[in-house]
Every structure is written in C-alpha cells, then in structure tokens.
Amino acid sequence: MIRVIDLYKNFAGHQVLKGVNLDIETGKITTIIGGSGSGKTVLLKHLNALLLPERGQILVDGADITRLGDRALNQIRQKFGVLFQGAALLDFMTIFDNVAFPLREKTELGEADIRDKVSERLRQVGLESMGYKYPAEVSGGMKKRAGLARALVMDPEIVLFDEPTTGLDPLLGKSIHQLIARMHATFGFTGVMVSHDIPEVFKFSDRVAMLADGVIQAVAPTKEFVVSENPAVRQFLRGELEGPIEVM
Amino acid sequence: MLFIVRQIGAVTTAHLFGMGRGFLFLLSAFAWVFRPPAKLRLIVKHIKEIGVDSLSVVVLSGAFTGMVLGLQGYYSLRKFNAESWLGSAVALALLRELGPVLSAFMVTGRTGSAMAAELGTMRVTEQIDALYSMAINPVKYLVSPRIIAGLIAMPLLTSIFNVVGIYGAFLIGVELLGVSSGSYFAGMEGSVVFQDVYSGLLKSVSFGLIITWVCCYKGFNAPPMATGVSQATTESVVLSFVLILVWDYFLTSIML
Numbered sequence A: 001m002i003r004v005i006d007l008y009k010n011f012a013g014h015q016v017l018k019g020v021n022l023d024i025e026t027g028k029i030t031t032i033i034g035g036s037g038s039g040k041t042v043l044l045k046h047l048n049a050l051l052l053p054e055r056g057q058i059l060v061d062g063a064d065i066t067r068l069g070d071r072a073l074n075q076i077r078q079k080f081g082v083l084f085q086g087a088a089l090l091d092f093m094t095i096f097d098n099v100a101f102p103l104r105e106k107t108e109l110g111e112a113d114i115r116d117k118v119s120e121r122l123r124q125v126g127l128e129s130m131g132y133k134y135p136a137e138v139s140g141g142m143k144k145r146a147g148l149a150r151a152l153v154m155d156p157e158i159v160l161f162d163e164p165t166t167g168l169d170p171l172l173g174k175s176i177h178q179l180i181a182r183m184h185a186t187f188g189f190t191g192v193m194v195s196h197d198i199p200e201v202f203k204f205s206d207r208v209a210m211l212a213d214g215v216i217q218a219v220a221p222t223k224e225f226v227v228s229e230n231p232a233v234r235q236f237l238r239g240e241l242e243g244p245i246e247v248m
Numbered sequence B: 001m002l003f004i005v006r007q008i009g010a011v012t013t014a015h016l017f018g019m020g021r022g023f024l025f026l027l028s029a030f031a032w033v034f035r036p037p038a039k040l041r042l043i044v045k046h047i048k049e050i051g052v053d054s055l056s057v058v059v060l061s062g063a064f065t066g067m068v069l070g071l072q073g074y075y076s077l078r079k080f081n082a083e084s085w086l087g088s089a090v091a092l093a094l095l096r097e098l099g100p101v102l103s104a105f106m107v108t109g110r111t112g113s114a115m116a117a118e119l120g121t122m123r124v125t126e127q128i129d130a131l132y133s134m135a136i137n138p139v140k141y142l143v144s145p146r147i148i149a150g151l152i153a154m155p156l157l158t159s160i161f162n163v164v165g166i167y168g169a170f171l172i173g174v175e176l177l178g179v180s181s182g183s184y185f186a187g188m189e190g191s192v193v194f195q196d197v198y199s200g201l202l203k204s205v206s207f208g209l210i211i212t213w214v215c216c217y218k219g220f221n222a223p224p225m226a227t228g229v230s231q232a233t234t235e236s237v238v239l240s241f242v243l244i245l246v247w248d249y250f251l252t253s254i255m256l
C-alpha cells in the first residue's frame, strides 16, 4: 500500500502540487488522469522518491520514503518498475541490453538465465526479434514496449506507468493496454498509471483519481468515478471548456 | 540602492552555492570510484572513446603547432644567430606549456563537449531518472568512469601532441630551413630536464580532471527542457577553457 499524505511541490516558485492526498491499494491498478501540465508526472516521480517534496509524506508499506537514507531508499526502489513517459531507455546500449541491465546490475543471475528472462519479456511485448537494435533505431511504440519489458523484468511489486499509450496509434495503444492487463493478471503487481487514454484506460483500471489545480479532485472505483457528480471530473470527462478547471 | 546590494548578494550566493555543488559532485564521483563493484570495464571503454575521438585532432593540431613553432622560432632565434637552439626552444615550449594546454583545448572541444551533450541528453530524456529508479547510482555509473578515464587519457594525448609537435618543428626547421639536425636534437637533449616533462604531464593530468569534471557536471545538471542540452554544452566548453587557463597560471607559478 502506498499512501500520499499532504504533498506539496514547487519548481522555482511555481507550485505544482498543493496538498495531494491519495491511497493506492495493493494489487490494484490505480489510474491518475488530469490535464497536461497538471503535475501527474511530478506526482508519479514522488512515489519512488525521484523527486522530493518540500512538504508531505509518502508511505510505501509504512516507511516514509521522503526521509530515507540512500541504502534504505534503494531497497524500496527495487520494489518498483517504472515505465517513463519517453521510455527513457539508455541510448548507448541495445534494446536487449537495456532490458537485461537491471538483472546484470542488481542480481547474481548468470548470463544464460538473464538471456532466458530477457527473451521471455521481449517476447511478451512482441520485440523478440528487435533485441539487437539501439533505441534510436526503433519507433516510439517499440521504445514504449521495450520500456515496459524493462519495467517488468525484475518482477516488481509496484509498477509505475507514465502515459504508456500516448503518441501511439489506437491499435498499438490497445495492444499495450492488453499487455498491461495481461501482465497484471499474471504477476498481480500494484499498478499506478498516468493516462490520457480516456475511456480506454477505464476498462482495466480498478480505481481512478483525478488531479487538477494541484490536488486530487476525486478518487473512486472506476464504476463510480465515471458517473461522478464532481464538477471538475464531469467537465474533464466530457471535454467541456466551461467549468471549474481553467483551460488556457 | 538596497535593491542593487541585494542583487549582488543574490548573484554571489548563487555562484558560491554553484561552486559548492560542483565540489560535492566531484567528491561523490571520487567516493564512488572506490566502492565495489568496480567499473573497470567502463573506465576502459571511456579511455578508448576519449582516445579515438580526440586522437586525430590532437595529432593534427600538434603537427601544425610544431610547424608554426619551427617557423617562428627560427625567425626569432636567427636574430641572435642562435638557430641551433631551435630544438630546445621548441621542446621546452611544447613540453611545459603548449602541449598540455592546447591538447586540453582540443580534448575539451572534441570529447568534453560530447560528454556534456551525452549526459545532458540523458538528463533531459529521463535516463538519469531511470538509473535512479533502478537503484543504480548514475554518478557512479556515468560520471566516475569518465573522470578516471580523463585522468588517464589526457597525459597520453598530451604526450602524443608533444611528440608530433617536436617532429613538426623538425620538419620545418631542419628539412625546410636548414638547421642542422644534430644541433636540433643535441640542444634539446642538453636543455630539457626531467622536471620539464614531469611538470607538463602533471598539468595535463589536472586538465583531464578539469575537463571531465566540468563537462560531466554541466551535462548531469542540464536543465530539463529542450534547450537544456545545448546550454549545458556551451557552458561546459567555455568554463573548461577558462578554468584550464587560470589553473595553468597557478600551476606554472608554483612549479617554475
């Protein structure tokens, strides 16, 4: 279980998060929606302390990760797999080596076991024949899928997905969603997803939260969320320009 | 009035903080070198990269620097009827001063800027965040090996620069302008002492540190926006050049 308690974050005076409270349930997929620039990525990066807040707490299994030393923090971070918004593959190594990287650096596995495991993950994301290519040589969708393979290769307890389908065509988007849903069914990880892919993403989200104006406006199980009476949620889901959320 | 004072104060503290952060960065890079597991493979890889990238410009600029020294030295020395000292004049100038400084400039332009751009891109495209998220320290993984590689590769490149430069001056002075080859080398042998070689190499080691440190620091901390990489690259090259010259003066005044 991850608890976000009263989180504040600003960048050079620009207050992005203004008291975020959110509980993320173990074993479920929680999706965070919200406008561009509302701070979804910033919030996600706080969950494994890639960013530190100026106020507030993040409890991962009871430990406040905003106050941990390097060693303890690294132990917590190894529970996480992260799919970054731009995939963030290391550009000086091949797709295969990228997926193998956490195994080589963080486990004692032999090269043969690593090869098996990486091949399996690459097959699951449909990239088994692309392992020898460098990230710069493949399409955006392939990068996302490779990033997904890397995020899942250590069998993490918690996976953070930052816009797994943005920038992909609808079919590929759907296939990535299916992939995540299938992986979730297989491994039962706790998923936190940021997505603009509405309503597609609701199909396999257990809970949905909406971030706007620096706070969580509403959070509920998906079925309740889509019929929410919250004015901000209604405005966002219907795509109306008039309402409590200010559109530029 | 108060406003101006406050502005000056703010700029000064910002610079002091920046310098402090730079030093901490260097210290942590060194601290990580000594923590297992060692990254020998990466150090070798970066030495190779620095060497391969910079070798051609170092050789080329070494050759032309030597040739110019041959011309200018001959012209000046002839006024005193001292052409036979050409060899020692060229060797001392190259070994003590021009070799380390000019080869450091070449390496900054070729490899240092590339390092800043590489690390800056990694910052902007979240690759550095990705390393943190995999519980891998990016300073240990990306920065420490580059700094160690710079310490090792820089004196090697400087030595190559010196050798090529001395041969370039030989080509012009002896083959073209007719200084006797015996006096060219005999004068060199007679006047160059071990301290000249050693002080030049010491300089080049410290320049290697300055280049990799500045370029890695600027790249690593590139502002996360579209112009961040180019900004980091430009700043790192300018700052390296300035620091090399300033540090060169201090070292020279100490060791002379």
Ligand SMILES: Nc1ncnc2c1ncn2[C@@H]1O[C@H](COP(=O)(O)OP(=O)(O)OP(=O)(O)O)[C@@H](O)[C@H]1O
Pocket (backbone or CB within 6 Å): A011, A016, A034, A035, A036, A037, A038, A039, A040, A041, A042, A043, A085, B224
């Ligand atoms: N490292 C940073 N330095 C300065 N400002 C930042 C930084 N990271 C994010 N911001 C700012 O914080 C705000 C929120 O950014 P964030 O990336 O979280 O938006 P987002 O909700 O993920 O948007 P999108 O849907 O476009 O990805 C933006 O105004 C952005 O400029």
Ligand SMILES: [Mg+2]
Pocket (backbone or CB within 6 Å): A040, A041, A042, A085, A162
């Ligand atoms: Mg984002």
